[in-house]
Structures are given as structure tokens and as C-alpha cells.
Amino acid sequence: MNVLIEVAAFAVAIGVLVVVHEYGHYSVARLCGVKVLRFSIGFGRPRVSWVGRKTGTQWTISALPLGGYVKMLDERDTDSHIAPSDLPYAFNRQHVAKRIAIVLAGPLANFVLAIALFSVVFATGVTEPVATLATPPAGTVAARAGFEGGETVVTIGDESGADVEAVRSWSDLRWKLLDAAFDHRRVVLRAHDGRGTYDFQVDLRNVPERDLDDDFLSKLGFDQGGTLTVAAVEPGSAAARAGLVAGDTLRTAGGAPIDGAQAFIAYVKAHAGRPVVLGIERGTPGVLRTLTVVPDAHEDDARTGATSGRIGAALETHVQTVRVRYGLADSVVRGARRTWDIAIYSLRMFGRMLTGQASLKNLSGPVTIADYAGKSAQLGWAPFLSFLSLVSISLGVLNLLPIPVLDGGHLLYYLVEAATGKAVSDRWQLVLQRAGLVCIVVLSAIALFNDLARLIHF
Known part of the structure; x- marks a missing residue:
């Protein structure tokens, strides 16, 4: 069923985009007085074809609908003869x-x-996650700015306090920080938590260009905060041996609160072969139980023999959402x-x-x-x-x-x-x-x- 949905969605997407693109060429060509011979959706043998009465354009839907083209009258096309009366309407004569x-x-x-x-x-x-931050790793841009985790960003502005814009969702924060990082600027993020509202000076002047990819927010230390739960546990894994089950809510690791997946994964990776004490909720909210898991050592690099911890559990972050309109x-x-x-x-x-x-x-x-x-x-x-x-x-x-x-x-x-x-x-x-x-x-x-x-x- 998923394959059918993918094929149908892909066909709709390509069909719409190709028609719009080629119709842009077609409409402006007509406005400029160029004669359009054919408007084809797809390539190969035409399956459906008709000719416009007023324009004389042949419209076709071809066998391979992955693309399309607009064919205009052109003297450089050696496959067709052009009547002298049509020469003023040739593309190359414009x-x-x-x-x-x-x-x-x-x-x-x-x-x-x-x-x-x-x-x-x-x-x-559209419903989107709010811009609530997880605890940033030490040494990252977010950590140096003073974020501790749990803050919700509400505005962004330049360092002079001007050009302040509202931040209404996580994607809104992502695009605004990406724009500032590309321009190598310092910005001020205003955020609030349960204790009050604060301004954070975020310095993006020295962010390397190579870090500005799809994962750039994590590299800066801006990870999405929320409630972390166990979605699935691999049989025989360290998580299974410790007694973790799907649906458990992870609250603490080594006594520290868990508010995001990236920080927890990094913590587990750094504790290969060493016991990690987890505080979890199971069934009854607010009631913590303690489990000790020993992450298995997993080889990361065969050349150096470097290893990292792995517990064999799929994680899911539940975040607060907001309707943005x-x-x-x-x-x-x-x-x-x-x-x-x-x-x-x-x-x-x-x-x-x-x-x-x-x-x-x-x-x-x-x-x-x-x-x-x-x-x-x-x-x-x-x-x-x-x-x-x-x-x-x-x-x-x-x-x-x-x-x-x-x-x-x-x-x-x-x-x-x-x-x-x-x-x-x-x-x-x-x-x-x-x-x-x-x-x-x-x-x-x-x-x-x-x-x-x-x-x-x-």
C-alpha cells in the first residue's frame, strides 16, 4: 500500500511541476508572438493528443510522463518545413x-x-512543534549562548535590538537561524521557561560553511526538546536485558534530566560497557522507577577500533505543538x-x-x-x-x-x-x-x- 501511495504521490508531483514549468514557457511564448507547435506532457509515443482550434498547438500526453517539453516554431529545426508566412512567428527570429x-x-x-x-x-x-530546546552539548554555540534546556524561543533580532521577528514554531526558528548563519551574524534570541524570560546572545559569525547542511541545528547545539519515550526494543539488546519496554518514558540518566534525544544518545555512546542508571515512568505518570542498563560496545571505526555505547532501543520524542496560521x-x-x-x-x-x-x-x-x-x-x-x-x-x-x-x-x-x-x-x-x-x-x-x-x- 505504501508503494502505491509513493508512486501516486510521485506521479502527481512530477505531473504538476512539469505542467507548470512548461506552461510558463508556453504562455510567455504566446505573448511574445511565437508559434507553439506542441505542448507535450511526457516523452515517447503520444497516448492522448488533440489540437487547439485557435492556436493550432498540438497538446499531447505521452507514454513516459516523467518530464515534458514545449516545441516552438524555429528555423534551426531541420525536421520541419516552415512556410514563408510563418517566419515572423519563429522563435529564432524574435x-x-x-x-x-x-x-x-x-x-x-x-x-x-x-x-x-x-x-x-x-x-x-499548519500544526508544528514549538521552538522548545533540549539541553545543548557542552561547547556548542547554544551552550556558549547560555541555554540550559527547556527554554522556548519566542523572538529573534539582531544584536542592536532592532529587526525583531516572532518565532512561532521550530521550523520558523530553523529558517531564521539558517539565514543568520549564512550571513555570519550575531543574533539575540528571546526565550522563556518556568522561571522567566531571558535574552541570549547567539554568535554565528564563525560557523563553518560545511556545517550548514540539513543537520546544522544539531551541530550548533539546538536540538528539539520534549518528552523522550521508547518506541521499540530490539530482542536480546542491552535495553531488553535491563527491562526497558516500548512505551516507557525516559526521565533521567545518571541523575540528570532527559529532555531530548540527541543529548541522551550522546550520553549512551560515551558509556559503552559502563552501567547507566535510568529513571523511567511506566503506566503511572509522575511515578519513577529505576533501571540500570549497560550499553553494548559498538565499533564505530574499524581502522582505529573506536567504540561507542548502544542500548538497542528506538526512541521517539513527543513535543508540544502549536497551530500556526x-x-x-x-x-x-x-x-x-x-x-x-x-x-x-x-x-x-x-x-x-x-x-x-x-x-x-x-x-x-x-x-x-x-x-x-x-x-x-x-x-x-x-x-x-x-x-x-x-x-x-x-x-x-x-x-x-x-x-x-x-x-x-x-x-x-x-x-x-x-x-x-x-x-x-x-x-x-x-x-x-x-x-x-x-x-x-x-x-x-x-x-x-x-x-x-x-x-x-x-
Whole structure:
């Protein structure tokens, strides 16, 4: 059943994104007076086809619906004869500004779609975890700022006290800290706990670029706080031998409170072969019972023989949630800002991968996209719309990269033509197109390898 959901969600996602992207090209081409011969959803043999009465465009749905294209009238297309009366409507005969607009329209349509979808999510509301912090590991940015765990962040501002913005959820905190870390700024987080409200100076000026990945919050010491429970116990594991069972709530470890998974996992890893006294709740809230577990030594590095502790229990964090909802105008503004932030983050991440500052493992292919599409669809329409927004932004950014065969490559040709007054020669276009095709094949191969590695846990 999960496979069917993944396939269906993936098909819907790809279908929507491709149609929107290609319709951007199509609509602007029509506005610029270019004759569009075919609008195809998918590749291969057409399964459904019809011709528009007014435009003469052939609309097709093809056998392989993983992509699509818009075919415009063009004198460089040697496979078709162009009547002299149609020459003014050929793409290659248009002013360079019109050709730039047509090429840009596809990626821009993806960004507009993302803004619209994010706006719908923000306007209708979504349930998200509150920005409550777990105890940060010693030496991290969060620990140096003074956080002790249990604080809920409510605002973020610059060090002068200006530009203060509300922090309404954990994802809100994540994006605002990511933006500050990319700009290497110091910020002030206002947070409260049971004792009062405090301001924390968070210094992000020296955060290495390589740390700004999907796990950057944990690297800074900002882990989500909440109640930690045992979701499952492996038979024969250290947890099973100690008597832990699914449903137990972990309250203390070695006498210290447990308020997050990362700190507890780190504590267990540091106590391989040594007894750890746990305080747990089972059944009756507020009534603690004590269990002693001895983590098994697990080899982390075969070359050095380094080991870490492991108890063999799956953990689940239960967090307080809040319903986040904005007005229509504010939702559009936030949708545009979120789209911009993700687009810039994607570009920076790609640049860091090219320079070796980030791992190529961050590239994902169709298998991973299908997996996330299925999971987000099962969580509800709001997560699925957010997922569609993310992929739409990624598609727009990818197509703007200056790689021949992509929109960005054609855009580069036309910008050179606009600057020099001369079109890039056919010979150079052919050479660059072959180089661009090699780049796309290499990137696709890496993304597919990453997909398979994740699938088989390689």
C-alpha cells in the first residue's frame, strides 16, 4: 500500500511541476508572438493528443510522463518545413529580450507555484512543534549562548535590538537561524521557561560553511526538546536485558534530566560497557522507577577500533505543538520569503558541493523524491503541498544553472548575445551542449547512486 501511495504521490508531483514549468514557457511564448507547435506532457509515443482550434498547438500526453517539453516554431529545426508566412512567428527570429523572457518563464513559473502553495499552507494553518530546546552539548554555540534546556524561543533580532521577528514554531526558528548563519551574524534570541524570560546572545559569525547542511541545528547545539519515550526494543539488546519496554518514558540518566534525544544518545555512546542508571515512568505518570542498563560496545571505526555505547532501543520524542496560521497578505509575503530563502540555500549548497565544502551525498534523485512524496502525502495535504513547493523551487533553481541543455544554458547564450550584439556560434553551442549533457549525466548518476545507497543503507 505504501508503494502505491509513493508512486501516486510521485506521479502527481512530477505531473504538476512539469505542467507548470512548461506552461510558463508556453504562455510567455504566446505573448511574445511565437508559434507553439506542441505542448507535450511526457516523452515517447503520444497516448492522448488533440489540437487547439485557435492556436493550432498540438497538446499531447505521452507514454513516459516523467518530464515534458514545449516545441516552438524555429528555423534551426531541420525536421520541419516552415512556410514563408510563418517566419515572423519563429522563435529564432524574435528579439533577444523576448527569447530571454521565454526561457526565464519556466523557472519563474516554478517559483510562483511555490509561493502560491506556501501561501495556502500559511493561510489555512499548519500544526508544528514549538521552538522548545533540549539541553545543548557542552561547547556548542547554544551552550556558549547560555541555554540550559527547556527554554522556548519566542523572538529573534539582531544584536542592536532592532529587526525583531516572532518565532512561532521550530521550523520558523530553523529558517531564521539558517539565514543568520549564512550571513555570519550575531543574533539575540528571546526565550522563556518556568522561571522567566531571558535574552541570549547567539554568535554565528564563525560557523563553518560545511556545517550548514540539513543537520546544522544539531551541530550548533539546538536540538528539539520534549518528552523522550521508547518506541521499540530490539530482542536480546542491552535495553531488553535491563527491562526497558516500548512505551516507557525516559526521565533521567545518571541523575540528570532527559529532555531530548540527541543529548541522551550522546550520553549512551560515551558509556559503552559502563552501567547507566535510568529513571523511567511506566503506566503511572509522575511515578519513577529505576533501571540500570549497560550499553553494548559498538565499533564505530574499524581502522582505529573506536567504540561507542548502544542500548538497542528506538526512541521517539513527543513535543508540544502549536497551530500556526497567518492572514492572507502576510501568508503571501511569508510564502515569497520562504521561497527566496530556499532558493538561495539551494544555490549556496550547490556551490559548496562544487567547491568540496559539502558532500555530494546531498544530491537526491527520483527514488528519494518518490519516498518523500509518499511520506508527505500520508502526513496530510499541508505537508504534501510544502513538499511540492520544495521540489518546485529545486526544479526552478536547477534549470537556472548555466549548464547548456538547461534553461540556464540558453539564458547564458542570449545574455552574451545581448551584451555583444552577436549570437553564440552554432559550433560553440554544439560543443557546450555536449559538455552540458555530460554534466547532467554525471549529476544524474550521482543522484541515482545516492538514492540506491539510502535504499540499501550502503
